[in-house]
Every structure is written in structure tokens, then in C-alpha cells.
Amino acid sequence: MRFSLAPTLVIAALAATGTIAVAQIGGTNASSKTTSAGKEPRSPDGKRYLSQPLVTSIYTADPSAHVFGGKIxxxxSHDIDVKIADDDLGNQYAMRDYRVLSMDRIGGPVKVNGVALDVKDVPWASQ
Incomplete structure (x- = not known):
């Protein structure tokens, strides 16, 4: 069976990266938290995001969207806050793992599932 990615699915994937520097709410371990993509989270300085992120409980970037069994x-990738000031080298980003987000429909509640791949599971990766 072949699935077709609708243009709205591409928009949903882009929404996840539209705001890479999302304000982190809660801890860095947000397994099984659910949020609504329809809400309008604000940046730390109160500005409205151009495109709303799918989640605000973790930092995410570079999404890949797929449909399996009718579910999105x-x-x-998941960055953790390492408390380093922004610089031109990107030292403020620390990607530790890849996460899995899921939703039953575009615009529906988004579930932050567990870790799909952690850097510690890649023998040749040092960080």
C-alpha cells in the first residue's frame, strides 16, 4: 500500500522547524506529553511565531514526516539546552537524540513519544 503525503503534512513538518529555538517548557525529558498544535505559544520575549511549533516541551529541528497506518x-532531531551563549559556530546546540512525535490528524494533539535513536547507541559518535 502506498501513502501520499498531502501538502498539509509538509506544512506540519515545516512547522516543527519553523521555530528551532522554541522556549523550553518543563524538563528535557518530556516523554508522552501531549500538546495541541492549534495553540499559539509565544517566544520568550512574547512575540508570536510565524509558524506554530508542533511541540514546545522540547527543542526540535530537521523533521522527517511519514504516514504509517493512517497515523502521522x-x-x-532533539537538542538539549547546554546553557551556552549563541555563537557563529553553533556551540549552543547539543543534539543528543532523535525523538518520535505522533498525531492522528493534521492540527490534532501531538504526542511526544520516546527516543528513537540516542547518540550513546552509535559506537563511532563521541557527541
Whole structure:
């Protein structure tokens, strides 16, 4: 069976990266938290995002969206806050793993599932 990615699915994937520097709410371990993509989270300085992120409980970037069994799965990389000031080298980003986000429909509640791949599971990766 072949699935077709609708243009709205591409928009949903882009929404996940539209705001890479999302304000982190809660801890860095947000397994099984659910949020609504329809809400309008604000940046730390109160500005409205151009495109709303799918989740605000973790930092995500570079998503890959897929449909399996009629359910939407988004696989973003996950950065943790390392408390380093922004610089031109990107040292403020620390990608530790890839997460799995899932939703039953575009615009529906988004579930932050567990870790799909952690850097510690890649023998040749040091960080």
C-alpha cells in the first residue's frame, strides 16, 4: 500500500522547524506529553511565531514526516539546552537524540513519544 503525503503534512513538518529555538517548557525529558498544535505559544520575549511549533516541551529541528497506518509520525532531531551563549559556530546546540512525535490528524494533539535513536547507541559518535 502506498501513502501520499498531502501538502498539509509538509506544512506540519515545516512547522516543527519553523521555530528551532522554541522556549523550553518543563524538563528535557518530556516523554508522552501531549500538546495541541492549534495553540499559539509565544517566544520568550512574547512575540508570536510565524509558524506554530508542533511541540514546545522540547527543542526540535530537521523533521522527517511519514504516514504509517493512517497515523502521522514526525522524526525530529532533539537538542538539549547546554546553557551556552549563541555563537557563529553553533556551540549552543547539543543534539543528543532523535525523538518520535505522533498525531492522528493534521492540527490534532501531538504526542511526544520516546527516543528513537540516542547518540550513546552509535559506537563511532563521541557527541
Amino acid at each position: 509520525y514526525v522524526y525530529p
